[in-house]
Amino acid sequence: MSRTFDEKTQNTKEFFCPYTSNHGINRGRVVLHADLNNFFASVECANSPDRSIFSKPVAVCGNIEMRHGIILAKNEKAKLYGVKTGEKISDAKKKCPSLILMGAHYDLYMRYSRAARKIYQRYTDRVEPFGMDEAWLELTGNDGICTVEDGKRVADEIRKVLKEELGITASVGVSDNKIFAKLGSDYKKPDATTVLARDQYQNIISPMPASEILYVGRSTAARLRSYGITTIGDVARQNPHFLKSILGKNGEALYTYCRGEDTSPVALFGEVPAAKSMGNSTTPPKDISSFSDAKLILSSLCDTVCSRLRAENTKCRGIKMNFRDINLCSFERQIKLDFATSSARDLLAFSCRLLAESVDLEKTPLRSMGICAIDLVPADIPQISLFEKDGGKKDVIDSTVDKLRLRFGFSCVSTALTLCDREKLGYIARGYEVFTNLR
Amino acid sequence: MRTKTYVKVTAIFDDIGNIFPKKIEWEDGTNYEVDKIIDIRPCASTKCGGFGIRYTCGIRGKEAFLFFEDNRWFVERKD
Numbered sequence A: 001m002s003r004t005f006d007e008k009t010q011n012t013k014e015f016f017c018p019y020t021s022n023h024g025i026n027r028g029r030v031v032l033h034a035d036l037n038n039f040f041a042s043v044e045c046a047n048s049p050d051r052s053i054f055s056k057p058v059a060v061c062g063n064i065e066m067r068h069g070i071i072l073a074k075n076e077k078a079k080l081y082g083v084k085t086g087e088k089i090s091d092a093k094k095k096c097p098s099l100i101l102m103g104a105h106y107d108l109y110m111r112y113s114r115a116a117r118k119i120y121q122r123y124t125d126r127v128e129p130f131g132m133d134e135a136w137l138e139l140t141g142n143d144g145i146c147t148v149e150d151g152k153r154v155a156d157e158i159r160k161v162l163k164e165e166l167g168i169t170a171s172v173g174v175s176d177n178k179i180f181a182k183l184g185s186d187y188k189k190p191d192a193t194t195v196l197a198r199d200q201y202q203n204i205i206s207p208m209p210a211s212e213i214l215y216v217g218r219s220t221a222a223r224l225r226s227y228g229i230t231t232i233g234d235v236a237r238q239n240p241h242f243l244k245s246i247l248g249k250n251g252e253a254l255y256t257y258c259r260g261e262d263t264s265p266v267a268l269f270g271e272v273p274a275a276k277s278m279g280n281s282t283t284p285p286k287d288i289s290s291f292s293d294a295k296l297i298l299s300s301l302c303d304t305v306c307s308r309l310r311a312e313n314t315k316c317r318g319i320k321m322n323f324r325d326i327n328l329c330s331f332e333r334q335i336k337l338d339f340a341t342s343s344a345r346d347l348l349a350f351s352c353r354l355l356a357e358s359v360d361l362e363k364t365p366l367r368s369m370g371i372c373a374i375d376l377v378p379a380d381i382p383q384i385s386l387f388e389k390d391g392g393k394k395d396v397i398d399s400t401v402d403k404l405r406l407r408f409g410f411s412c413v414s415t416a417l418t419l420c421d422r423e424k425l426g427y428i429a430r431g432y433e434v435f436t437n438l439r
Numbered sequence B: 001m002r003t004k005t006y007v008k009v010t011a012i013f014d015d016i017g018n019i020f021p022k023k024i025e026w027e028d029g030t031n032y033e034v035d036k037i038i039d040i041r042p043c044a045s046t047k048c049g050g051f052g053i054r055y056t057c058g059i060r061g062k063e064a065f066l067f068f069e070d071n072r073w074f075v076e077r078k079d
């Protein structure tokens, strides 16, 4: 059988994909992708002393009293009412008056996240977290694991253990590569195992929308659609040079993904930082019209972002800030640091500088503001800078703060600055956002 | 209904890092000796929420769960 790259043939539905053959490139690999369902909401329910909560619609939101609070996560029951992540609390309440609102508890989510990763590590040391609630597991080469069907057995066991030990559910995808494993965990939710590998390629994977593939965003999907390419199979039967010409370098990667030929290994646990950037932003109840107010808010944002950086054993070498002013005009600015840090004081100092350079608050107040730690590196690589001379004192302070928070909760320690006016903060309206880019 | 009740616990930390509860002190000050530990496993508390290490303890001829969760101990108290 031979394949033709002639564009005219692209509408032929059946085509030969080498992935499905006996010599497919990922043959013999077994990869899982575990996705904890409705993570924040599930954790709030699992941790709630009120056990009737499981039969009620629940949403986790930023500060409930604040007028700009938004929905961060919802459970299955709330989904039935059409409650959506990112929408205003007031809108969600209109759709579902009985909606139970819960504040966000990031230290709690981190505790569940760490516990889930520990469970995964019983099965393999190759556990690659993807955000707080997702991870890939490479089972290839494990004793008794030869086929995706063996992988399915392990996936079912992991789901059972997560339920017993943590009281939360997961969707797990099983395949022979990371991309289709992720596709599998998205396929059926909640609490399900889905095998999507070469036997499912022609009937299930190939007809799926290309936008289901990891990293295919709205603009890429629209670009593809304008060429009549809508399904994974459509992408797989294109000429790779053509895809490169319309999508750039990502076109090549996408071609590989859609043909089941992504060979990227699952990283050893701790080998890579879980995310490429970590950010937090807020829309305070009052517009931000003075530098001191802005500093107060930034201080709180930097604090949460840095706790997260340290929890993930990561430092950043850059800061990106985004602003939305009262005319709803959005813009972003970024700054490169010449050292790596996870210190909230560093982030605050540099973000204040960036803010002062970027915005005239008296002239145009801000409606919302966000900070994002970018260019992340593992924390254990020593970083030397001419400008950083305090010899690790900051690290000692920060790790002490983390230990205190681990024992007594996030709000037990704050910078003196944030004690002045909690009202102004509109505390953590959107919560952590974990941006994970193509890697 | 059960209530998640945090309790004071006296425990033995052995030389390889195991933790064994020995005595539970109730809110009202009553002490309960842990006569034997029947089972130890990581487990979610289905009755009160949360998760940790669950110790199935023999106390005064009865079995009770004692959870070690995030550096605190709790029992699922009957209302």
Ligand SMILES: [Mg+2]
Pocket (backbone or CB within 6 Å): A035, A036, A037, A038, A039, A133, A134
């Ligand atoms: Mg999830």
